[in-house]
Amino acid sequence: MLWVVESVLIVLSVVAAIWLRAHADPEGREWLFARGPVPALLVAACLTLSMAAFGLYQSHLRLRRSELLLRLLLAFAFGGVALLVLYYLIPATHIGRGLLAITFALGFASVLVVRIAMDRLLGGxxxxxxxxxxxxxxxxxxxxxxxxxxxxxxxxxxxxxxxxxxxxxxxxxxxxxxxxxxxxxxxxxxxxxxxxxxxxxxxxxxxxxxxxxxxxxxxxxxxxxxxxxxxxxxxxxxxxxxxxxxxSGGFDHSLVRRLSKRAFDIAAASVLLLVGWPAMLLVALAVHLEGGGPVLYRQVRVGESGRCFELVKFRSMRTDAEKDGVAQWATQQDARTTRVGRFIRKTRLDELPQLFNVLAGDMSFVGPRPERPQFVDQFNDEIRYYSVRHSVKPGLTGWAQLRYPYGASAADAQEKLKFDLFYVKNHGLLFDFIILVQTVEVVLFGRGAR
Missing domain, CATH: 3.40.50.720 (NAD(P)-binding Rossmann-like Domain)
Structure with a gap:
């Protein structure tokens, strides 16, 4: 309901901006209205999608007034950048910088008022x-x-x-x-x-x-x-x-779902690789210059149906982080993490090579995070229904990553399993897209990284 209300408000902001901008130019106003609702709908889609990426449609998220204001500002800024890119690629959708500025001012004010009003009125x-x-x-x-x-x-x-x-x-x-x-x-x-x-x-x-x-x-x-x-x-x-x-239903593994999920994985991974390859080169160079050694780190993880595969990440710890061969949890301020490693783990840049795991079919873009075999054996014995999470491919991001911080114990694994099972039971193309968009908010605000 909130998304619909705010989409309508932004569309109306475009209409109001046209009247304010072109009131002295009837021919210009008629030209703008003759182009139909497509430009206004594109503005609304970009802005609300950006707001979703900043977590503004997550019902569980509690925000103070200052945090709401900051996230709205960032969402409108990123939405504006997205629109400028769109206008460059498809000039026919352009509505003019002046109109866009007025639209953003009206849209931001109306969305903020609605957010505050709904919090007060509908909270009763x-x-x-x-x-x-x-x-x-x-x-x-x-x-x-x-x-x-x-x-x-x-x-x-x-x-x-x-x-x-x-x-x-x-x-x-x-x-x-x-x-x-x-x-x-x-x-x-x-x-x-x-x-x-x-x-x-x-x-x-x-x-x-x-x-x-x-x-x-x-x-x-x-x-x-x-x-x-x-x-x-x-x-x-x-x-x-x-x-x-x-x-209770769910657990969709139909052919249509499998094909749509695989298509989504390939498309999302390809786009992110296309956009992120310069960052990947810079990270690889920084890891190499800091202390030599291998740039990539390979680790065995458990995937769909309990099958093991080799996960690839940028190396963020010392080469002797597990010299005794025993799997260890990462901890807060882990002494094994390098300086570059702390940054790339915080920003999730260390996980970009996993896009190749997605393209290879070992992982999906969205799903439960893959665990190491040692921990999986432990959790299968200690946690009820833990094996159910392996009925789908593990993911680069997931519902549990949005709803729960980094897990570093069996108790954390049990809490995250509650969200992983919800995803396994209810996964779908729209749900995957929502998780992907909201992952942007997790990365930007550094929630859950360790």
Whole structure:
């Protein structure tokens, strides 16, 4: 909704700029309007795409007013550069520097006002879906533990937790609902629009007749794993079971999906190589000049279906970083990292050679990050469903990289797996494109690098 509103505002900003610029020149105004909506739509597409690249359409991202202003400024600046390149390549789309300047001023002001207004107006409880949680035990309390921030609850408001008879209560007493009336009556009285079924034990503990009566009145009913998947973009390992994964759809491996993903990989990798080869030459030269030794670093990683392949990166650590042959996690301020290595790891330039892995078919552009065999063996034993992430090709970037910082332990691997499983279950061409665009924000702001 926000993207649609802001796209319309930017298109209207182009129209307003034409009227302001050409009010004294009727012939010029008629010429501009005769060209149709294409120039205005191109401006809106470039600016909103740039805003997406700077994370401005990530619902989980909490921004202070100053951070919002900075990201908007950067997004409009990069969008302007993209438009100038487009105008150079396709002169027919050009609308003039004066018009563009007025459009940017009007568009920036209107987008900023809308962002502030929506944050204040739509943040109220009246605009959120009213949710009743059926359950008050350990599973139900995960909503309070993992979705306690305001940014986590932008689309819903929990009216209360209804304890399941005979099951332990963990949720705070102030959040509990009385059980003196039937579930349909309680739902009607509280204006509930959705019931999240979250008992610790489901066998024999659910009043299915009452839940069915609520569903017949138009109240949505979802289980806790589906609720987390929809609202948090993750598969909650603590509550999901094999049947939830099997019967909830997803896991698209059709021929059309495989072909579209491969085409996307080849196109994205080729474009990035075409644009990034000068940077790759400079990085290779800097790595060589700093201390000699090999420029590239090769490491065995685990790919699709558990098959191993050789991943290629620019060397960012000393040549004796793992002289004992034991795999080690990278740490904050890792002493093994060279000066050039610290910079290229922070900016992700060390990963550019992996584009050749993508072209070779060992990796995809988007997917779970590939791990080393030693760690995979450990995680398969310690973490439930870890092997599921290997049902798709590993990626140069991924959903977990956007939603979770650098992982350096088994606990981090378990947290990242929640997002990797969400991607594996829901991957698609549009989702890949969204992740690719938002990766720009991760690189520019250095989130997760180590």
């Amino acid at each position: 409880e009246a605009y959120k879906r009213r949710v009743l949680v059926y359950g008050a035990g350990v599973h139900a309390d995960l909503i309070n533990l993992r979705m306690r921030r305001r940014a986590d609850r932008q689309s819903f408001a929990v009216v209360g937790f209804l304890p399941v008879p005979g099951q332990p209560v963990v949720v705070e007493s102030r959040l509990l609902l009385e059980t003196l009336e039937s579930l349909p009556c309680l739902v009607q009285r509280l204006g509930v629009q959705e019931i999240v079924v979250a008992p610790d034990e489901r066998r024999g503990g659910l009043p299915m007749d009452e839940i069915l009566a609520c569903a017949q009145r138009g109240v949505s009913v979802v289980n806790l794993p589906s609720f987390f998947e929809r609202e948090a973009g993750m598969i909650k390992l603590e509550v999901v079971d094999p049947s939830s994964l099997v019967f």
